[in-house]
Amino acid sequence: MAKLTYQRTLQIVVGLIYLTFLLKQFFYPNTPMISSPVHVFLAVATLITFMPLKLNNENFVWIGRSIDLCIIIVSFLICLHFYQENYRLETRLNYVDDVFITDKMTFVFGVLAILEGVRRVVGASLLTMIIAFLTYAFFGNYIPGWIGFTGFSLSDMTEIMTMNNDGLFGVTASTAVNFVFYFIMFGAIFSATGGGRVFIDIAMFAAGRLTGGAAKAALIGSSLFGTISGSAVANVTATGVLTIPMMRRSGYTAEQAAAAEAIVSTGGQLMPPVMGVSAFVMADMLGVPYARIALAGIIPAVAFYFALFMIIDLRARKTGVGNINAKDLVFDPVAPRVHLLFSPIFLIGMLIAGYSAPFSAFWACIVGLIIPMMRSNTRYGIKQLFETAVEISRQMAQVSVPLAAVGIIMAVASHSNLALKFVTLLSNLGAGNIYLSLGLVIIGCIIMGMGLPTVAAYIIGSVMFVPALVDLGIDRLAAHFFVMYYCVLSMVTPPVALASYAAAGLAQSDTMKTGLQAFALGVVIFMIPLAFVMDPVLLWSGTYYEIMIAFGGMICATLSWSIFIQGWLRFNLNLVERTLFLLVCVGIIFEKSLTPSWFMFLAAFAVLCLWCSVIKAKVFNMTSQQKSVSIADLTE
Incomplete structure (x- = not known):
């Protein structure tokens, strides 16, 4: 003692x-x-x-x-x-x-x-x-x-x-003290006063009765919690304790449950309004308001979670696995605690109104402390407030020390001209070919991100890779987002996948199998950054009309990818049909939105969906009970 x-x-x-x-x-x-x-x-x-x-x-x-x-x-x-x-x-x-x-x-x-x-x-x-x-x-x-x-x-x-x-x-230390602190404080206050649990219960209420409701509840809960936490491992730890056992009871294997939780929690780093620490560093590096970064992240994040939602849905419809039993569908009523959601709504409102991120987060913290005291079932005492204050300092220290240390790498790389030499090397290897250069950057980000915190990998990648991408004519914001996305993917990329390891520990599953299955589920992330590099409109850079049309195309592309991954759309798909869905997805991704060829790929997607879900069944008198193997299943 x-x-x-x-x-x-x-x-x-x-x-x-x-x-x-x-x-x-x-x-x-x-x-x-x-x-x-x-x-x-x-x-x-x-x-x-x-x-x-x-x-x-x-x-x-x-x-x-x-x-x-x-x-x-x-x-x-x-x-x-x-x-x-x-x-x-x-x-x-x-x-x-x-x-x-x-x-x-x-x-x-x-x-x-x-x-x-x-x-x-x-x-x-x-x-x-x-x-x-x-x-x-x-x-x-x-x-x-x-x-x-x-x-x-x-x-x-x-x-x-x-x-x-x-x-x-440098920029990493100043970002931590001027931006990151306020959002860590807000996340700690919101979680300590019961807000995190409200998100989980909302997810259970919204998705628990749906087909594949166990994994869908995990997805919705983790995406909501991720908007506040911005940390894949913290997200896994906070939500996985509840969602992984629920998925296991619904028929998922330990590896499948852990993999699903790992990948949906990883997306929290990409989910506005509070993304990962990398987003604050990006805002500082680009010299733009954080609200601009959060706005740019909306369409890619929604596309990512939509693709995962459809993969889960198609898998559940094909196999019958993942539905929650009525006895497991237990959650506390949300209505008596709905007032706790006012603080994140207040934060989002402040950011949309144009207030600075630190100012918005600070006053959202004040609101987050006041609101729970208005009802007896959510009131807290002095001891809990004291413990929350100490917890804020712990979380801030654990983020800030690695951030400051990465400043050493940035300074050496820039002052020794190592970054410039690396840009030259990448340009020579890529030979001016944008696709080859993007491939080399993807490999570099994933290798570098293995075992490193996402923000550390992103900062190093932004120093090494972004100048080369900009030299190829890629928009600066798109280049930074491109590097960040692939560094985020390293959280579920074996052999070192921190989010997958955390989920495997909760599920008591094999870490390597969990990592491989999480990677298979998250391969859709590979497609999304290529889309906004080719078409910066997806990062909210254009007219409202252009943005909405491009967003619709992005949803079609990710849906096409989901169908390709699962090999099912009311009925099992053959190899030719799956390949066509893959080609349609790639075509929508690589073609700039609103061009004739882009609309042609959209039309092809609509024809494929109509054929596979309606016409083929009538022509061949098929039933939906046929079995096939999805790509995610091959990793089991």
Whole structure:
């Protein structure tokens, strides 16, 4: 008990200091050379308290505590350093004025503390990549060939990483403190006051009685929860506890249930109004309001979830698996808690009205705290509010430390010209062919995203790949979305698929089989980014008429893909019919909307649907009881 009390005391003290600083920034913001550094190292200190060093031998617990305490003290001393040296750092001439020994010590000890934080929260994948880039930065002159460069000295690295608004305190850190914090706070408040459970119950009410209702309820619940959480793993953990057992009881295997939950939860990072952290970073990189990013994400996200919904529906109609028994269709009445939905509605309204994302999220948090107190069944006490405050600091620290660490990779890649060299290489390999270049970027994003948080993979990909895509004539917003989508897909791409692993743990299923089945279900994501790269109208760039027509075409394309995947449309499809649906889908995707050839593919889709669902049955006197194998089934 003494050990728990000691650790909990640290969590409360350090966490509340961190939360107080972040809240103060909303009313009395500091200059960038205070706000970003203090945020980063308070996040490190907070993370260490929530993820203490654990040693196998209980006799050496004091060693772990001592190391943790040293990191916390060093983090606070670094914060003090930036407060004291703020005037000098703000007014000095970069790469001209002297770098003091205290600056170098701040860099060395600060990077070591951050690397240890990354090891604890993410693991070896991101840590290894950061160490590789640091090694490259210091010893680039020893690397032969086109990738080598002169290398940086300790003074150079200190200036790049910790003495200006770059490196550790660049766009990733500023985005976290100026955007991400407010949405993490809103998500934590909404979940703690019962809003997350309302989403699940709404999903059960809306889809529970439908064909394939178990997986459809999971899809609706996860998409709703994803609009608030923006995290695939958090989404799996929050909703999968309820939906995976329900899917198992409806006839799904453990792998099928886990795979379905993993892929529908992954889509939460793409679902406006609160997308993943990557969306906030994207807004900062592009220099556009976050509301523009959320607006651009609507059609691709709806198309993604519509395709999954139809895959689930067609599969259930074909096999009879996935229907919820009446005894399992149990959920709490939504009406007594419907008022909890006012805070996300308020948030969406503020964003649509044109208010900034931080301003909207902050006041949505206030609304989210007030609304539950209006009815006795949703009121909370001081203790619950206190626990929520500490939880906000924990979630923020776990997001912020990897984000700051990725700034090291961005700074090394840009200052060493590695990013420019990579763009040149990609251009040469692609030989100016847009399709070949897109294929190379897809492979690069998926490989890079294996084991990395989506935001880390996206940031690295945006530095390495987006300039090359823009050089090929692709719209900047579409290029950034393209990279982000394939980094999101890495969450369910074996051999390292974090969302699939989390779902497999809940379902007690085989992780590799779960990953393969989730990937098979989510292959539709591959098609959607190609669509908006070819036609930026799908990212809400055009007249309302053009956008709605293109959206309709996108729905037809994803439906065609779903039919191809399942091989069923009232009746089983033969190989020729499935191939035709695939070709129609590809044609709609690659043709620009509102062109004659695009309308031709739409007409072909309508003819195919009519043939497979009506005419063929009359001609051949078929029944709907025939069996066939879908592509998703082949992974079982």
